[in-house]
Amino acid sequence: MRILVVEDEKLLAETLRRGLANQGFIVDLSFDGVSGLWAATENPYDAIILDLMLPLKNGYDVLKDLRERRIWTPVMMLTAKDGEYDQTDAFDLGADDYLTKPFSFLVLVARLRALIRRGAPERPVVLSLGTLTLDPLKRTVHRGRKPIPLTAREYGLLQFLMRRHDQVVSKAEILDNVWDPDFDGGGNVVEVYIGYLRRKIDQPFGLQTVTTVRGMGYQLSADRGAIDDGESPSDGESAAP
Known part of the structure; x- marks a missing residue:
């Protein structure tokens, strides 16, 4: 599971990084x-931990921009601030959970796992690109109506490519986003x-x-x-975030 932590307190950010890495998160x-x-716009994440008080752009504006761009990654807000904003403001803007500093790391991990399991209600159910569809909840892939069985690594690669469709992505970008950081093999694996x-996804369909x-x-x-092997679902969202 890949997590983005947006936090300007570097000591806290590094503490969260080490702790979450020990729990199996990237x-x-x-x-x-x-x-x-x-x-958050350029990379697919399973969840985002987002601080409120950030330099250059505060957490509420970041969250608002993400939802306006139809990026539905679950977001957990972190803040020590009272008064001007509260939990209602966060949820109204599209946050999925909210923790006030100081917080228990064990509570954060438990709520983060629960957040990832249930996902965001607003999240598009299906990614689609032409006749190709990917359901991130069911972890299924279809070309038209024909199911395409993929391994876990193939699925992760396809999901990354679909979210970055029509863009040229390098081997390094693919390795960073699909393979674990500890992977020490060469780019030929891509x-x-x-x-x-x-x-x-292509050869059996002449594509x-x-x-x-x-x-x-x-x-x-x-x-x-x-050559479409059945109609594509008409209710799928675009694969672009």
């Missing part, structure tokens, strides 16, 4: 609202899994939606003029 840190918003993915951009990386695009 943790990224941002120390101001602008970089936090960028990270080529191998791109090949696996093509053989499952080439996963393309190699020489010297830069890979790009996933919607199929055009594809």
Whole structure:
């Protein structure tokens, strides 16, 4: 599970990073609202821990911008502030949980796990790109009506590519977001899994939606003029955040 912590108190942020890493989470840190918003927009996370009082852009503005951009990642707000904003304001803007400093780390972990399990009610149920659909709740993938069985790693790779569809993503970006930080293998593993993915989501349908951009990386695009094996669901959201 990948978590973004946006907290300007660097000692607290590092303490949270170490503690959550010991609990099995992959943790990224941002120390101001602008970089936090960028990270949350550019990367898929299972949850975001977001402080209220941040430099450059406060946590409420970050949360508001995320929801306006239709990014439904569950957000837990952290704050020691009273008065101007309260829990009602946080929930009205789209927060999913709220903790006031100081807090128990064990409580934070328990509520974070519960938050990830239930997800956000507003979150789109299905990601779609052309005839390709991915259901993050059921962890299923379809091309039209045909189910496509994927391994856990293939699924993670496809989900990352769908959220970054029509963008060229490098091997380094894929490794950072799909593989664990402790992975010490080379970038060739990305080529191998791109090949696996093509053989499952493209080749059986006569498509080439996963393309190699020489010297830069890979790009996933919607199929055009594809042989559709059944109608795509009409109620899926765009794969873009």
